[in-house]
Amino acid sequence: MTGHFRYTSPQPPKSATGVVADVYAQLATDFGIERASTFVVLSASPPLLTATWALVRESLLAGHVSRTEKEVVAAGVSLANRCAFCVVAHTVLLHATGDHRLAETIGGGGTPDAPGHRELLAWGKDMSIPQPFPAGHAPEHIGTALAFHFVNRVVSSLLTEDMLPGGAQKYRLVRSAAGRSLARTVRRELRQGASLALLETEGAEPAWAAGSPVGTAFGALRTAAHLGAGLLSDEDAAFVRESVAGWDGVTALPLNSAELPGRVERPGARLALLAARAPYRITDEDVAAWRVPPFTDHCLVHLIAFGAFCAVERIEANLPTHSKELA
Incomplete structure (x- = not known):
């Protein structure tokens, strides 16, 4: 497969078997996009694919919180991360939710009219500010935001910027038509937990998830993503973790930063740190310097996932401990 994929060559979804095929089947019915490249790019690692899909499904797609509200949060995260x-x-x-004015306002970098949407968009851009939702909505809103902090980094690292062929997404009528084609799927109510049977890893659930399916998926993704640390020396893995832990969770890493390891001397640490703190700055040369035999697509996806999830954990650590009380 070509097109969206920059550094990997995933197998065509039609040739998938086992749990990968099962994920694609759920994608088609629950997400409405059978070959969503954001997930196909992870197919070289079934543990990463299943956990990422589960976290997105259980937080963004399923549950009781308004899908429109969660899409506003996800858009805020994506804007903050410069993930075009x-x-x-x-x-x-x-x-697809039917709010066409809101879609174009946010997509164009504007401010929504409704105060609730403005607050959610601002929180998506900076999750360290007070949470503008009731405590009961935290698993879905926080899960959605952290899911896309991970997905944004994978996408910026491994996919092109064009969501549609030929850059057609730049036309409003195309964006609107694409949304209308997904309207029926987006407006369906999905049963929570249906993706959990696909998981190939498990891990500790975060307190903010309150024992929900979102927490199970998040724990599984944490375990799968940290497998990528094994591709680095102990020294380099510790360096990446320490650099991300000392980061403010917002400021991008300049390419001339003294923190950024050299491409020749420590290519793996450089790639993982860029994935965490400035994935849109990853270059062909960065990938080529590290990806030499025996490293494969599977390895590259895992290294990027390790850096990306280190960032997720740093952002999670910045979460305030209070939310709006239920009215």
Whole structure:
């Protein structure tokens, strides 16, 4: 397969077997996009694919919180992370909810009219501020936001910026039409937990998830993503963790930063740190310097996932401990 994929060559979804095929089947019915490249790019690692899909499904797609509200949060995260692909994707999905003005306002970098949407968008851009939702909504809102902090980094690292062929997403009518084609699927109510049987890893559930399916999926993704640390020396893995732990969770890492390891001297640490703190700055040369035999697509996906999830954990650590009380 070519097109969206920059550094990997995933097998065509039609040739998938086992749990990968099962994920694609759920994607088609629950997400409405059978060959969503945001998930196909992870197919070289079934543990990463299943956990990422489960976290997105259980937080963004299923549950009781308004899908429109969660799409606003996801768009805010994507804007903060400069993930052009994902900003367009959430613009299209907001069109699918039926709120076309909101979709174009957010997609164009504007401010929503409704105070609730303004607050959610601002929180998506900076999760360290007070949470503008009731405590009971935390698993879905926080799960959605952290899911896309991970997905944005994978997408910016491994996919092109164009969501649609030929850059067609730049046209409003195309974005609107794409959203309308997904409207029926987006407006369906999905049973929570249906993706959990696909998981190939498990891990500790975070307190904010309150024992929900979102927490199970998040724990599984944490375990799967940290497998990528094994591709680095102990020294380099510790360096990446320490650099991300000392980061404010917002500021991008400049390419001339003294923190950034050299491409020749420590290519793996450089790639993982960029995935965490500035994935849109990963270059062909960065990938080529590290990806030499015996490293494969499977290895590259795991290294990027390790860096990406280190960032997720740093952002999670910045979460305030209070939310709006239920009215």
